Amino acid sequence: MAGQKRTFRVWRGNAQGGDFVTYQPEVSEGMVVLDVLHQIQAREAGDLALRWNCKAGKCGSCSVEINGKPKLSCMTRMNVFEPDETITVQPLKTFPVIKDLVTDLSWNYEQNKRIAPFKPKPPGPDGKRRMYQEDVDRVQEFRKCIECFLCQDVCHVLRDREGKDRFVGPRFMIRLAGLEMNPLDDADRIPEIKQEFGSGYCNITRCCTEVCPEHINITDNGIIPLKERVVDRYYDPVLMLGRKLFGIRKRT
Ligand code: SF4
Ligand code: SF4
Ligand code: FES
16 A cells, blocks of 8 residues: 655754754654654654664553653554644653654653662461562552553653653652551661651652553552551641542542
8 A cells, every 4th residue: 555645843953952853754554753763764764763672562662752651652542633733852851852752861861769679578487488469469550560651751740840850750669669568578667658758748749650662550540649648657748639620539
């Protein structure tokens, strides 16, 4: 089947600045946005910088903003757009641009290093450590994260430049949740979840949950239970208001 010319506006530039450049790639059936970017790279712009690895939604490398929304370019099919729609592709706004669609994500890896690793409880009298299947299931969800950082990109707290000094972001809130909710983890993480990692700055808008390609229920299953635990020990006005306005229920 013959391809159809489409209009793509792709951001080109570096840390000093840049602008959108228009391309007219030929799109055929079954293509995803990443295929189109590769075609632009092959035919029109050999120096276009973009990240990708798996082309299967599993490595988290190809994160960009497509028509203003954080997406994996390898999982965004061309047939979701109208035939005459112009498609805009730009780098993640929350992180500094290196070149074209490639951003510097190192801030995220620095946050990861701040989180203390799993600290196993001493084994039981029989020398074994046990946990219930429901506890396994609960933390398993958070381990599906592919570190695409789309949730970090969309979080308005992190989009605010100063927010990065205050809040670790949704991806690391779920890493903390996976440790804090693990009954075999012996560390008391609540004081630093509040003070160091800034749980109080999340105002539970759920934007992070909406963009997660792994469909992790970041806010309801991760952040809100952590906030509940903080509230139990301290006081969090956003969650108290959330409970009143939206009827957010306490998880057990
Ligand atoms: S729910 Fe919280 S962490 Fe998620 S995007 Fe909103 S403010 Fe950020
Ligand atoms: S939680 Fe979801 S959106 Fe956030 S980094 Fe992990 S996979 Fe990506
Ligand atoms: S290339 Fe791996 S998630 Fe898109």
